[in-house]
Amino acid sequence: MYIALSEFARSKFIEGGLPADRIAVKPNFAQCNVEDKTEPGNYLLYVGRLSHEKGPHLLFEAWRNLKALLPLHIVGDGPLAQEMNEQLNDSLKERIRMHGRCSPEQVASLMAGARCLLVPSLWYEGFPMSVVEAFSCGLPVLASRIGSLAEIVRDGVTGLHFEAGNRDDLAAKVEWAWTHPQQMAEMGRNARKEFETKYSAQQNYAMLMEIYERAMAMNAKTFPAHANSRAMEKSEEAHALVGSTSQLGAVRSTVGKGSKGT
Numbered sequence: 254m255y256i257a258l259s260e261f262a263r264s265k266f267i268e269g270g271l272p273a274d275r276i277a278v279k280p281n282f283a284q285c286n287v288e289d290k291t292e293p294g295n296y297l298l299y300v301g302r303l304s305h306e307k308g309p310h311l312l313f314e315a316w317r318n319l320k321a322l323l324p325l326h327i328v329g330d331g332p333l334a335q336e337m338n339e340q341l342n343d344s345l346k347e348r349i350r351m352h353g354r355c356s357p358e359q360v361a362s363l364m365a366g367a368r369c370l371l372v373p374s375l376w377y378e379g380f381p382m383s384v385v386e387a388f389s390c391g392l393p394v395l396a397s398r399i400g401s402l403a404e405i406v407r408d409g410v411t412g413l414h415f416e417a418g419n420r421d422d423l424a425a426k427v428e429w430a431w432t433h434p435q436q437m438a439e440m441g442r443n444a445r446k447e448f449e450t451k452y453s454a455q456q457n458y459a460m461l462m463e464i465y466e467r468a469m470a471m472n473a474k475t476f477p478a479h480a481n482s483r484a485m486e487k488s489e490e491a492h493a494l495v496g497s498t499s500q501l502g503a504v505r506s507t508v509g510k511g512s513k514g515t
Contacts, residue, residue: 254468258380259401281380282457285389293434294368296324303331308373315424372396388448393440411444
């Protein structure tokens with residue numbers, strides 16, 4: 254069995270020649286240790302690697318065209334960091350704050366106070382942890398309409414889509430999000446429900462066990478003599494993985510990974 258992070262990725266693997274019946278979909282997940290949002294938030298937020306394919310430079314282009322002086326917080330580091338800091342002229346400095354690298358706790362705090370998360374990627378993403386973490390906080394997401402992002406973020410339900418690479422469309426969706434706080438708050442509540450039903454550790458564990466069962470059933474048909482021993486091994490591995498303290502600690506650190514470009 255192969256595991257894809259999204260239906261979009263699964264379709265690409267099938268196009269590449271992998272057998273469809275051997276590709277299961279299991280998304281990323283996150284631990285949630287935050288309280289539900291009670292306010293719509295008073296700034297917009299980007300969390301990720303500062304590199305061209307992630308599209309953070311589009312934020313500057315969009316912000317120059319905004320009619321209102323909207324606050325934007327940018328978390329992360331990367332090859333575009335120096336260039337972006339140098340582009341912070343007087344007008345942008347009033348609206349944009351560059352945080353650099355932040356701890357998981359700092360990112361969680363910033364997500365708790367944001368209106369929405371911005372994901373302006375120009376390339377196909379796998380399954381950005383920043384989106385899962387935003388959903389866990391009840392934070393809606395404005396994402397490029399490209400690849401798996403168009404699947405993960407449901408337009409008008411858990412966030413909004415804009416055309417990838419289109420700064421004008423991005424600016425228009427940002428302005429709409431800012432002037433419709435109640436609608437964005439509702440999308441945030443939907444995002445939290447989405448997290449609970451799809452992206453929690455418990456749900457992910459159930460998905461993983463189902464995939465193991467499918468794999469073992471296929472294995473039993475092909476290699477019946479080895480099926481029982483492999484079934485026991487995989488079951489024990491899965492229980493050890495989910496129950497491991499170090500694994501849960503690694504999961505809690507995924508917010509930090511988001512600030513490094515995940």
